[in-house]
Amino acid sequence: xxxxxxxxxxxxxxxxxxxxxxxxxxxxxxxxxxxxxxxxxxxxxxxxxxxxxxxxxxxxxxxxxxxxxxxxxxxxxxxxxxxxxxxxxxxxxxxxxxxxxxxxxxxxxxxxxxxxxxxxxxxxxxxxxxxxxxxxxxxxxxxxxxxxxxxxxxxxxxxxxxxxxxxxxxxxxxxxxxxxxxxxxxxxxxxxxxxxxxxxxxxxxxxxxxxxxxxxxxxxxxxxxxxxxxxxxxxxxxxxxxxxxxxxxxxxxxxxxxxxxxxxxxxxxxxxxxxxxxxxxxxxxxxxxxxxxxxxxxxxxxxxxxxxxxxxxxxxxxxxxxxxxxxxxxxxxxxxxxxxxxxxxxxxxxxxxxxxxxxxxxxxxxxxxxxxxxxxxxxxxxxxxxxxxxxxxxxxxxxxxxxxxxxxxxxxxxxxxxxxxxxxxxxxxxxxxxxxxxxxxxxxxxxxxxxxxxxxxxxxxxxxxxxxxxxxxxxxxxxxxxxxxxxxxxxxxxxxxxxxxxxxxxxxxxxxxxxxxxxxxxx
Amino acid sequence: xxxxxxxxxxxxxxxxxxxxxxxxxxxxxxxxxxxxxxxxxxxxxxxxxxxxxxxxxxxxxxxxxxxxxxxxxxxxxxxxxxxxxxxxxxxxxxxxxxxxxxxxxxxxxxxxxxxxxxxxxxxxxxxxxxxxxxxxxxxxxxxxxxxxxxxxxxxxxxxxxxxxxxxxxxxxxxxxxxxxxxxxxxxxxxxxxxxxxxxxxxxxxxxxxxxxxxxxxxxxxxxxxxxxxxxxxxxxxxxxxx
Numbered sequence: 001x002x003x004x005x006x007x008x009x010x011x012x013x014x015x016x017x018x019x020x021x022x023x024x025x026x027x028x029x030x031x032x033x034x035x036x037x038x039x040x041x042x043x044x045x046x047x048x049x050x051x052x053x054x055x056x057x058x059x060x061x062x063x064x065x066x067x068x069x070x071x072x073x074x075x076x077x078x079x080x081x082x083x084x085x086x087x088x089x090x091x092x093x094x095x096x097x098x099x100x101x102x103x104x105x106x107x108x109x110x111x112x113x114x115x116x117x118x119x120x121x122x123x124x125x126x127x128x129x130x131x132x133x134x135x136x137x138x139x140x141x142x143x144x145x146x147x148x149x150x151x152x153x154x155x156x157x158x159x160x161x162x163x164x165x166x167x168x169x170x171x172x173x174x175x176x177x178x179x180x181x182x183x184x185x186x187x188x189x190x191x192x193x194x195x196x197x198x199x200x201x202x203x204x205x206x207x208x209x210x211x212x213x214x215x216x217x218x219x220x221x222x223x224x225x226x227x228x229x230x231x232x233x234x235x236x237x238x239x240x241x242x243x244x245x246x247x248x249x250x251x252x253x254x255x256x257x258x259x260x261x262x263x264x265x266x267x268x269x270x271x272x273x274x275x276x277x278x279x280x281x282x283x284x285x286x287x288x289x290x291x292x293x294x295x296x297x298x299x300x301x302x303x304x305x306x307x308x309x310x311x312x313x314x315x316x317x318x319x320x321x322x323x324x325x326x327x328x329x330x331x332x333x334x335x336x337x338x339x340x341x342x343x344x345x346x347x348x349x350x351x352x353x354x355x356x357x358x359x360x361x362x363x364x365x366x367x368x369x370x371x372x373x374x375x376x377x378x379x380x381x382x383x384x385x386x387x388x389x390x391x392x393x394x395x396x397x398x399x400x401x402x403x404x405x406x407x408x409x410x411x412x413x414x415x416x417x418x419x420x421x422x423x424x425x426x427x428x429x430x431x432x433x434x435x436x437x438x439x440x441x442x443x444x445x446x447x448x449x450x451x452x453x454x455x456x457x458x459x460x461x462x463x464x465x466x467x468x469x470x471x472x473x474x475x476x477x478x479x480x481x482x483x484x485x486x487x488x489x490x491x492x493x494x495x496x497x498x499x500x501x502x503x504x505x506x507x508x509x510x511x512x513x514x515x516x517x518x519x520x521x522x523x
Numbered sequence: 524x525x526x527x528x529x530x531x532x533x534x535x536x537x538x539x540x541x542x543x544x545x546x547x548x549x550x551x552x553x554x555x556x557x558x559x560x561x562x563x564x565x566x567x568x569x570x571x572x573x574x575x576x577x578x579x580x581x582x583x584x585x586x587x588x589x590x591x592x593x594x595x596x597x598x599x600x601x602x603x604x605x606x607x608x609x610x611x612x613x614x615x616x617x618x619x620x621x622x623x624x625x626x627x628x629x630x631x632x633x634x635x636x637x638x639x640x641x642x643x644x645x646x647x648x649x650x651x652x653x654x655x656x657x658x659x660x661x662x663x664x665x666x667x668x669x670x671x672x673x674x675x676x677x678x679x680x681x682x683x684x685x686x687x688x689x690x691x692x693x694x695x696x697x698x699x700x701x702x703x704x705x706x707x708x709x710x711x712x713x714x715x716x717x718x719x720x721x722x723x724x725x726x727x728x729x730x731x732x733x734x735x736x737x738x739x740x741x742x743x744x745x746x747x748x749x750x751x752x753x754x755x756x757x758x759x760x761x762x763x764x765x
Binding site for chain 2 (some may be wrong): 053130133137266273292300301311318325344351352364436444520
């Protein structure tokens with residue numbers, strides 16, 4: 001087990017673990033940024049820095065790194081790599097060397113993102129990089145452009161690889177309708193990545209061309225248009241929400257089915273109605289990010305309807321997920337606690353999104369702490385809880401060892417409490433008018449108490465995550481042997497030894513006519 | 524399962540019918556001032572999502588408690604195998620319920636949206652140029668103010684907005700209104716100040732650089748008489764200086 005073997009590995013499980021290590025590192029850095037912001041906001045006026053630029057850089061780094069460096073790589077990098085070949089009974093992915101290239105590119109992207117803290121004039125363009133600010137700031141917009149391009153390229157390579165793998169490398173007898181829901185979710189997510197990442201690449205390239213090469217795509221004095229960038233950016237970045245949502249919901253399906261020892265309720269509705277419904281609608285709703293951006297009126301009303309309709313496929317998936325609990329035999333180990341926690345966080349996050357779908361309500365709510373609270377519930381924290389649930393769930397398969405159940409559960413409860421303190425408060429003061437991205441809220445002294453409460457909540461949240469991270473490290477080093485299938489799951493990845501060897505199975509598995517990953521009580 | 528399906532069907536009919544009735548009733552009372560309309564629709568949507576949320580959370584919590592593994596109980600689940608008709612029913616009926624609620628909310632949202640965009644004819648039209656980090660207002664008679672939007676009570680105020688550098692967003696929380704301003708395009712928003720003697724905060728809601736959080740101003744509401752005196756005086760002053 002030397003370092004060279006790991007760096008030059010083409011084994012999908014090791015590539016997956018490399019993705020996990022990189023994305024957890026990104027999570028820690030971006031989490032520290034969040035704590036710095038919360039501490040800065042614990043009192044009106046300067047608290048730990050008197051330079052608003054420092055705060056803006058933390059804000060930029062927190063958003064960009066959490067989304068591009070943590071959630072997307074953890075979900076479509078780690079989980080997809082580690083689980084997909086095992087779930088479909090394949091020896092590896094279709095293009096193992098391309099896979100290695102994509103994880104290297106991911107590390108290059110993470111290193112570029114971390115350079116933010118070492119170069120003079122770091123980017124301060126928020127994770128959205130809107131012009132004209134991004135083309136006139138003294139901050140280094142090029143670093144933002146190249147970070148996005150490198151990570152996007154890694155994503156495209158992953159998309160080609162996994163769609164090919166799932167289409168051509170399923171075990172004999174494993175038909176499309178027997179695939180794990182997680183596999184379907186990854187199919188949906190990568191279809192979205194392949195369609196939409198190039199649009200993001202175009203958008204961020206054009207801002208750097210404007211800034212450094214003298215083009216005028218977004219410069220109205222020379223015939224360009226400011227709004228074009230916002231359309232291009234959100235044409236990718238709203239589907240990106242589903243690139244995060246789909247895999248994390250897939251992880252929940254695996255965990256809930258396993259710990260309820262139950263078949264997925266109305267599987268085909270979840271796959272063909274839910275997942276593909278989202279894929280179909282994903283590209284028609286981006287204008288809800290531009291409700292107060294000065295777009296023409298008709299599209300602001302039209303996309304209110306499409307945005308509200310997103311509740312249909314998402315609702316179908318939720319019904320299948322909660323229906324899987326119906327007549328189950330449920331146990332409550334740590335992964336299941338996190339998964340059930342997500343159900344409640346996602347419920348709050350999803351429903352608080354409905355007012356934000358309504359154009360006229362958004363006229364007041366847009367760019368406020370309400371939006372920040374909403375998307376943290378629905379995507380940031382729900383996604384992160386799912387990632388933690390999944391890491392706990394596949395931890396025995398990955399390491400062959402068991403984490404500590406007591407610390408796992410404690411970590412969950414601490415995090416759950418902290419989350420609700422921070423983000424519920426955030427939505428509350430948002431409705432009352434607190435705008436986001438403020439280094440100093442001296443115009444709104446009435447919110448100081450709420451800000452202090454959120455800072456306390458953020459510290460609790462940080463402690464909860466730290467407990468989980470330490471639990472994994474200690475478990476990986478000296479956990480007790482876990483056995484091949486500690487959860488008694490039917491899914492294929494649990495039929496091989498833990499941790500699986502290179503090539504996964506000595507003889508490739510085949511599945512019978514009656515088998516599905518959720519056919520509990522049948523064999 | 525079949526019984527549950529029938530109950531769902533009955534519930535769908537009721538939800539669709541009541542949504543239709545409520546939307547029809549709501550459409551009659553056309554709101555002119557969007558701010559109270561916003562409060563009304565907000566309350567309505569919050570009630571809607573709270574009911575859905577509580578129902579869903581209670582059902583989930585009930586399943587978690589009812590189907591927990593107990594000593595001596597089953598160790599595998601016995602979830603239903605749906606017939607094709609039931610499987611389709613479990614798609615069609617929820618889809619109709621969700622869509623009924625979606626269209627109900629969308630219809631009400633649209634009514635309110637129209638009142639945000641249809642500006643009354645008897646308005647006072649003021650030009651706004653935003654810049655890092657101030658709001659510059661120009662009145663029809665040439666009067667000019669910075670960070671102080673002085674308006675008469677009871678008169679609809681229309682802001683035609685543009686920006687001299689980057690994106691800004693003129694947000695007045697008390698009037699439930701905001702809209703971006705940017706170079707190269709003219710955008711607008713309107714609101715109705717009601718109470719003379721009150722001041723309302725104006726704040727920037729589009730990240731615009733280092734001093735973004737200090738880009739603030741005030742809407743100062745005067746009585747029509749006070750406003751007239753101020754307006755005429757500043758208009759003359761503007762003419763003299765130009």
